[in-house]
Amino acid sequence: MARVVVSLKIFPADIDVNLDTLKxxxxxxxxxxxxxxxxxxxxxxxxxxxxxxxIILPEDRAGGLDEIERSILSVGDVSDIQTIMVRRA
Known part of the structure; x- marks a missing residue:
């Protein structure tokens, strides 16, 4: 099964957000x-x-990127996400 690497730019909600905790x-x-x-x-x-x-995910997963973005946005300390790149691993 082929895999893809997705690069996402994740914006914290505030400058005071602890990035290690956010990770x-x-x-x-x-x-x-x-x-x-x-x-x-x-x-x-x-x-x-x-x-x-x-982030690595299976290539054949329909809607996988949308689901990942929704799950990350559900984290309280995230204000926005931008997809930078999607490519095969």
């Missing part, structure tokens, strides 16, 4: 078929740092 909440919120490959932190402006999450 753990995001990991816990993902569906069972998805897994975190890695996280990166990217400073934006005025003290705001966004997370870049690289």
């Amino acid at each position: 753990e909440k995001i990991k816990a919120s993902l569906p069972s078929y998805a897994a975190i490959y890695s996280f990166e932190e990217e400073p934006i402006a005025f003290g705001l740092t966004v997370l870049i999450a690289h």
